[in-house]
Amino acid sequence: MADGTVKRQIAAKVRQAFAPLRLEVVDDSERHRGHSGYREGGESHFRLTVVSDVFSGKRRVERHRLVNSVLAEELAGPVHALNITALAPEEDSA
Known part of the structure; x- marks a missing residue:
């Protein structure tokens, strides 16, 4: 899956759910080579930064639950x- 399919899916779902003002999806898989869950070709470990009005007034755990629910299919699979x-x-300083 080195073609970025999973990365594109993540970005599309996050855009649809949160209408982010800023979105970064980084495939961090190579940093985890040799660790549990690593797959040759990548798309197993990601770093996600999302800035959205949806998160205003919510605690970190609530925000993570929202993201996890939107990406449940990806988290259950690849x-x-x-x-x-x-x-x-x-909160965004970028």
Whole structure:
């Protein structure tokens, strides 16, 4: 799956669910070579940064639950690990 299919799916679902002001999806799989869940070709470990109004007033655990529910299919299948940074616009320093 080195063609970025999973990465594109993640980005599309997050865009649809959260209308982010900023979105970054990084395939971190190569950093996990030799670790549990690593697959040759990547697309097993991701780092996600999403900034959205949806997260305003919500605690970190609530934000992560929202993201995890949107990406449940990916987390049950090809994605072994997902590092989530979910921010409200006022928290974004980028």
